[in-house]
Amino acid sequence: MGFVEILTNGTFLSVLGAVMAVIVSGMGSAKGVGLVGEAASGLITEESDRFGQALLLQALPGTQGIYGVLTAFMILNKIGLLSGNVAVSSFEGAALLIAALPVAIVGYFSAIRQARVSAAAIEIIAKRPEDLAKGITFAAMVETYAVLALLASILAINGLPVLG
Amino acid sequence: MIVEMSKLTIAGLMQERSAIIRHLMKLGIVHLDKVKLTEQEQNNVLECAKFDSAEARIVEIEDELRKISEAISFLTETASSGKTKSAKRNITFDRFINQETHSGVWEKVFQANGLKKEIEQKKGELAALKNDMLFLKVWESYKLPVELTKTAATQIMTGTIPANASIDELLLNMRETDLVNIILLNSDSDQHYVTITVHNSVSAKIAEELRKYNFSPANFGDIKGTILENIQSVDEKINEIKAEIDDLSKQSVQACANLPDIYGLYDYIYNMQQRRRVLSNFLTTEKAFVVGGWVPARLAEKIKVEIENKFTVFIKVSEPEEGEETPVLLKNNRLIYPFEMITEMYSLPLSSGIDPNAVMAPFYWLFFGLMLGDAVYGILLTVICGLMVWKFKTEKGTMMDKMLRMLALCGISTFIWGALFGSWCGDLPKMLLGKEIPPLWFDPGSDPMRLMIWSFLFGAVHLFAGMAVNAYMLIREGKWLDAIFDIGFWYVTLVGVGLLFLGGSAAAIGKNMAIAGAIGLILTQGRKEKNIIKKISSGILSLYNITGFLSDVLSYSRLLALGLATGVISQVINQLGMMPGGFVSIVAALILIITLLAGHAFNMGINTLGAYVHSSRLQYVEFFGKFYESGGDAFEPLKVKTRYLQIKEG
Numbered sequence: 001m002g003f004v005e006i007l008t009n010g011t012f013l014s015v016l017g018a019v020m021a022v023i024v025s026g027m028g029s030a031k032g033v034g035l036v037g038e039a040a041s042g043l044i045t046e047e048s049d050r051f052g053q054a055l056l057l058q059a060l061p062g063t064q065g066i067y068g069v070l071t072a073f074m075i076l077n078k079i080g081l082l083s084g085n086v087a088v089s090s091f092e093g094a095a096l097l098i099a100a101l102p103v104a105i106v107g108y109f110s111a112i113r114q115a116r117v118s119a120a121a122i123e124i125i126a127k128r129p130e131d132l133a134k135g136i137t138f139a140a141m142v143e144t145y146a147v148l149a150l151l152a153s154i155l156a157i158n159g160l161p162v163l164g
Numbered sequence: 165m166i167v168e169m170s171k172l173t174i175a176g177l178m179q180e181r182s183a184i185i186r187h188l189m190k191l192g193i194v195h196l197d198k199v200k201l202t203e204q205e206q207n208n209v210l211e212c213a214k215f216d217s218a219e220a221r222i223v224e225i226e227d228e229l230r231k232i233s234e235a236i237s238f239l240t241e242t243a244s245s246g247k248t249k250s251a252k253r254n255i256t257f258d259r260f261i262n263q264e265t266h267s268g269v270w271e272k273v274f275q276a277n278g279l280k281k282e283i284e285q286k287k288g289e290l291a292a293l294k295n296d297m298l299f300l301k302v303w304e305s306y307k308l309p310v311e312l313t314k315t316a317a318t319q320i321m322t323g324t325i326p327a328n329a330s331i332d333e334l335l336l337n338m339r340e341t342d343l344v345n346i347i348l349l350n351s352d353s354d355q356h357y358v359t360i361t362v363h364n365s366v367s368a369k370i371a372e373e374l375r376k377y378n379f380s381p382a383n384f385g386d387i388k389g390t391i392l393e394n395i396q397s398v399d400e401k402i403n404e405i406k407a408e409i410d411d412l413s414k415q416s417v418q419a420c421a422n423l424p425d426i427y428g429l430y431d432y433i434y435n436m437q438q439r440r441r442v443l444s445n446f447l448t449t450e451k452a453f454v455v456g457g458w459v460p461a462r463l464a465e466k467i468k469v470e471i472e473n474k475f476t477v478f479i480k481v482s483e484p485e486e487g488e489e490t491p492v493l494l495k496n497n498r499l500i501y502p503f504e505m506i507t508e509m510y511s512l513p514l515s516s517g518i519d520p521n522a523v524m525a526p527f528y529w530l531f532f533g534l535m536l537g538d539a540v541y542g543i544l545l546t547v548i549c550g551l552m553v554w555k556f557k558t559e560k561g562t563m564m565d566k567m568l569r570m571l572a573l574c575g576i577s578t579f580i581w582g583a584l585f586g587s588w589c590g591d592l593p594k595m596l597l598g599k600e601i602p603p604l605w606f607d608p609g610s611d612p613m614r615l616m617i618w619s620f621l622f623g624a625v626h627l628f629a630g631m632a633v634n635a636y637m638l639i640r641e642g643k644w645l646d647a648i649f650d651i652g653f654w655y656v657t658l659v660g661v662g663l664l665f666l667g668g669s670a671a672a673i674g675k676n677m678a679i680a681g682a683i684g685l686i687l688t689q690g691r692k693e694k695n696i697i698k699k700i701s702s703g704i705l706s707l708y709n710i711t712g713f714l715s716d717v718l719s720y721s722r723l724l725a726l727g728l729a730t731g732v733i734s735q736v737i738n739q740l741g742m743m744p745g746g747f748v749s750i751v752a753a754l755i756l757i758i759t760l761l762a763g764h765a766f767n768m769g770i771n772t773l774g775a776y777v778h779s780s781r782l783q784y785v786e787f788f789g790k791f792y793e794s795g796g797d798a799f800e801p802l803k804v805k806t807r808y809l810q811i812k813e814g
Contacts, residue, residue: 059773066770070729073736082739130563133509137784140777144722147778151725158612 590734
């Protein structure tokens with residue numbers, strides 16, 4: 001199979017979409033969770049009993065990576081890769097690749113932005129632990145866009161007719 | 165609903181103040197506050213009276229509490245090897261608040277802290293001795309006294325050579341002559357330990373030779389005698405200190421019996437601090453004081469009578485003044501009560517506002533269940549949180565109690581939605597048993613658009629409910645027209661637009677409704693403007709708000725997204741678990757079980773967090789945005805707060 005044939009192969013394109021969803025959103029989440037983790041560690045040196053609260057905030061930017069895996073799974077499931085009978089046209093493959101982009105790209109940026117809000121919220125629980133929920137809510141405002149991107153990806157994947 | 169408050173003004177004698185504060189603490193229902201004075205009154209009053217303060221004492225108590233905590237943590241650590249922590253000890257209030265009950269306990273705290281310090285010190289000494297021992301052990305085979313560096317005819321050199329020097333060559337060189345005796349005492353990965361006895365006649369030459377091998381003389385510090393003697397004496401010291409530590413540990417274990425008393429002291433001192441904290445509300449002269457306060461209206465007269473009978477005081481009970489904000493205490497039935505937590509996390513309502521919990525709770529419950537949406541997770545959540553409430557006997561009114569109860573209730577909703585969607589740990593029944601549990605309603609995974617429409621519908625109902633509360637508030641204030649103009653017309657417009665989307669015969673009705681509503685809005689929304697052109701232009705502009713409503717509704721698509729997420733991740737976990745083949749072999753079965761347990765625990769955890777966060781957000785941003793007036797101060801009565809004891813009636 002030549003290089004160009006591979007690039008236009010439907011299975012290749014859809015698997016590419018699946019891995020992009022995982023890689024890009026996963027990178028964002030990893031960066032984000034790490035960022036909050038650093039801020040949280042600083043807090044724990046002073047207030048070790050706030051571990052649970054800090055962990056909650058650290059978990060928030062982790063969801064984008066999960067949405068990525070979720071999208072990947074839906075794509076792989078759609079093309080039948082998991083059950084063994086793969087038959088995807090170039091068009092379908094390309095469409096699935098495109099469908100993965102919302103989760104991948106929005107996931108990446110929203111994870112990092114959300115992490116910055118979460119890291120700032122660590123400051124909130126350092127001073128006023130009872131206001132944890134307010135910090136979480138600020139972070140959740142950012143997550144909205146990851147959720148919307150996930151929704152777009154899911155609907156696109158679900159709606160595509162794959163003959164398989 | 166928000167509990168109605170009455171205002172108290174208490175005037176009494178300074179000599180009785182302490183007893184009065186204790187009594188108020190026992191009642192646990194009076195929120196103390198400064199008396200409200202106008203600026204003029206304040207200026208006059210402050211000439212002969214002042215507001216009390218106990219800041220310095222509060223800081224001191226902080227330090228005392230730290231000492232007690234230190235003793236408690238030391239003793240619990242010591243005791244934890246033995247028995248587990250017992251339940252909270254019961255004590256009557258009068259016994260608890262009496263200083264006599266706690267007399268002699270400070271000595272026990274000092275004893276515990278003293279033991280802790282001494283043990284730490286001894287452990288430090290022991291570590292130092294063990295270090296010495298390590299050093300000595302290295303030189304164990306050196307038989308001469310360490311201070312001996314020469315005899316009449318010889319020099320004695322003792323020291324080390326780096327491990328990378330070729331020691332064999334050195335030994336060989338040295339043994340060539342009879343005037344040198346070199347003994348390799350010991351070797352480790354860093355260096356060789358040697359002692360060299362050399363006749364005075366060749367000592368200079370040998371010293372030169374040794375330098376080539378990077379020989380460095382040993383530093384024995386200030387010890388004397390042979391190594392063996394030293395080892396013995398250090399050994400003795402080590403045993404001595406170990407015995408001392410043993411003895412101290414035994415004393416500590418015995419001291420653990422003091423824990424209950426020390427617990428009592430902690431709570432006593434903590435509540436003493438609480439009583440000091442309210443002092444700043446007291447306006448005092450040398451002999452008398454005045455303090456304000458708040459109490460639930462239905463209890464006001466009872467409190468007044470009770471305190472006036474016990475003490476020489478005058479208490480005035482009055483209604484809050486027009487427009488005066490009171491502290492806010494929420495009171496709801498058992499099902500609504502746990503959801504107060506969500507509102508409290510946002511901000512309490514103004515006392516003149518409205519308690520949103522009764523309207524909010526059902527929606528929160530519904531949305532939480534929809535987003536988590538798995539029957540098994542729902543059962544687990546209810547059982548786990550229910551058990552925790554039962555096991556920890558969480559105190560009513562605390563955040564923990566509300567949260568656990570709320571999650572337990574939401575578990576029921578999760579179960580219902582899970583059953584409706586046919587999700588039992590995702591598709592686990594199908595995977596394991598090959599038999600699908602059919603959804604009672606429909607499977608959102610295969611028909612997401614249907615759930616999306618429903619999500620928007622739920623959202624629209626939620627938003628309409630918020631607007632209805634707003635209308636209720638307006639009507640309560642007698643602003644009937646505002647309610648009709650601002651909410652009624654919007655209802656007509658929005659329902660009309662909704663019907664338009666539906667199409668068919670409903671569309672025609674929808675079109676007329678939308679137009680009628682819009683005309684109503686154009687005519688009324690500019691009513692606050694004076695100029696006729698401005699009236700109309702702001703009326704027309706107000707129609708733009710429909711986009712805000714639209715985006716609010718679209719925000720509810722997260723119900724679908726998060727609901728799907730739980731299901732799809734469950735499927736991933738199930739498929740991963742089944743990959744080795746399921747129950748074909750023991751290893752495969754083990755992998756399956758571990759994957760399922762860990763995977764579903766993770767999925768449930770992360771999605772419960774998600775459901776909590778996003779249902780909260782829908783309340784905070786979309787729902788509260790429609791009507792909520794927040795910013796009230798919490799009703800915080802002076803009452804006993806205990807960590808270790810349980811105050812019982814009587």
